[in-house]
Amino acid sequence: MIKNEAKKTINIGVVGLGNIAQQHISNILERKVAGACVSAVCSRDQNALSLHYKQTHNINHYTHYQDLVNAKEVDAVIIATPTMSHFEIAKYALEQNVHVMLEKPIGLSSYEGEVLLSCQSSKTVFALMLNQRTDPVFAKMKDIVDSGLLGNIQRTHWTMTNWFRPEIYYQVSDWRATWKGEGGGLLVNQAIHNLDVFQWICGLPNKIKAFCEFGKYHNIEVEDEVTAFLRYPNGATGLFIGSTGEAPGINRFDIIGDKASLMFNSGRLSLCTNSVSTAEFSQQTDDMFGMPDTDKENIEIEEAVNQHAVIMSNFVAAIDKNEELIAPAADGLASLDIANAMLLSTWQNTEVSLPLDRSEYQQNLDLKIASSSLRTKSLRKANVDMSASYR
Structure with a gap:
């Protein structure tokens, strides 16, 4: 594949503000992902974290993913939400010709993933966070x-x-x-x-x-x-x-x-x-x-490598320089x-x-x-060290 010179900074919107989403945001803000910036985030409620991003980095906040995509201020989205919403959000973004980096897995099932891939056009880059x-x-x-x-x-x-x-x-x-x-x-x-x-x-x-x-x-x-x-x-x-x-x-x-x-x-x-x-x-x-x-x-x-930053850098380079993806979304089906x-x-x-x-x-x-239902969340406070979650 012929690679072209970089053209611009890729504006990224992050859907979800949980633990892994914050890690992706930090990697970009700390310039561990070349050629990218975070221009918008999305979570159901505006909170102290989203206000911090607005005040410190001028990152806009949306409470619905469609509003973020429709605002046309992002070239690509990182979807880091619960698995049950992967299909809905990725499908909408792909249909709007917005590039997608999706946290694993590609869907609740490979059937769902196969349907999602059919929504991708030749104009969009669709990658999966298969960081290992x-x-x-x-x-x-x-x-x-x-x-x-x-x-x-x-x-x-x-x-x-x-x-x-x-x-x-x-x-x-x-x-x-x-x-x-x-x-x-x-x-x-x-x-x-x-x-x-x-x-x-x-x-x-x-x-x-x-x-x-x-x-x-x-x-x-x-x-x-x-x-x-x-x-x-x-x-x-x-x-x-x-x-x-x-x-x-x-x-x-x-x-x-x-x-x-x-x-x-x-x-x-x-x-x-x-x-x-x-x-x-x-x-x-x-x-x-x-x-x-x-x-x-x-x-x-x-x-030693920052696996998530490497995958994100490759995603950005695929958008901007036509670089071959390390983990195209289609590979998530296997x-x-x-x-x-x-x-x-x-x-x-x-x-x-x-x-x-x-x-x-x-x-x-x-x-x-x-026959399944979501559980009622415990009010217990969990200590979170994301580095301890990787094996």
């Missing part, structure tokens, strides 16, 4: 797998159980961890990042059999634990385990190939390379208990398909094939939504 694609460790893992160094992938395994969330995380929200407000729990909130990176590096499975536990550790109606078995088109197998109920939890991601194995464990990356491929050694050796010689390398990655397939497999107690029948899943989700 910029993690230097995961980027290195993808480079290694894509290089063919591992040979044919035989098995994948990610145990991601350090997404622990205490009860207050749910109590102070009326929408979180409800079918009506979020369309799920662990899989569509926390682990959607892992599922995205999983398929981004290893590819999409074609069959999934999952066992989800609903409200096992928390007073919620949606899943807070999952164990899922995967099969890939080349015959490889996989396992994904996630939980928000374990402490301290585990974060280990293994990719086993015929020629080498790649292992990620709590931020540390190692590569074991066979002297000859496993299949070749197995056929040629006369040693009954033999094993190919291996060379182990610990891969040191010292680089991880959501996997999450939806895991839930459908549990509900139906059967193996689910991919590509997912998105209409079938939506029908099942609609039944859950029909």
Whole structure:
């Protein structure tokens, strides 16, 4: 793709003023996102925070997203609202040819995401905040797998159980961890990042059999634990385990190939390379208990990045300089398909094939939504340290 020189400052409106929205605003105000400024914010009520932005940075406040978009003072919007409103707000912005950066997930379901993508015109940039694609460790893992160094992938395994969330995380929200407000729990909130990176590096499975536990550790109606078995088109197998109920939890991601194995464990990356491929050694050796010689390398990655700022900078550059997106919104369908397939497999107690029948899943989700309601928020005051939320 040919890149052009920068033309102007991109005016951004932020819809929502919750924790993640404030982080995006701070990144832009602190000039960690080149070529962008915040020109407007939107929340249901004007509050001390919005008044602060007006007084300190001359940022206008709106109480309805349509008014913000219609005012024509923004080139793009960041949508950082509860999941249940993603579809409605993004659809309106896209129909007005306003560029959209949408917080994950792309919708309550991949069916909803597919409909939303149909609203995008050739004039608009539509991106998703899949920030973990910029993690230097995961980027290195993808480079290694894509290089063919591992040979044919035989098995994948990610145990991601350090997404622990205490009860207050749910109590102070009326929408979180409800079918009506979020369309799920662990899989569509926390682990959607892992599922995205999983398929981004290893590819999409074609069959999934999952066992989800609903409200096992928390007073919620949606899943807070999952164990899922995967099969890939080349015959490889996989396992994904996630939980928000374990402490301290585990974060280990293994990719086993015929020629080498790649292992990620709590931020540390190692590569074991066979002297000859496993299949070749197995056929040629006369040693009954033999094993190919291996060379182990610990891969040191010292680089640290502001993941959200990198994705936002790329979004701005895509608008202004036609730069290729790191995380186009369409890429959000794959991880959501996997999450939806895991839930459908549990509900139906059967193996689910991919590509997912998105209409079938939506029908099942609609039944859950029909019997779901938002909770009454607790009056307890939660201590919020957003840096502690990232794993």
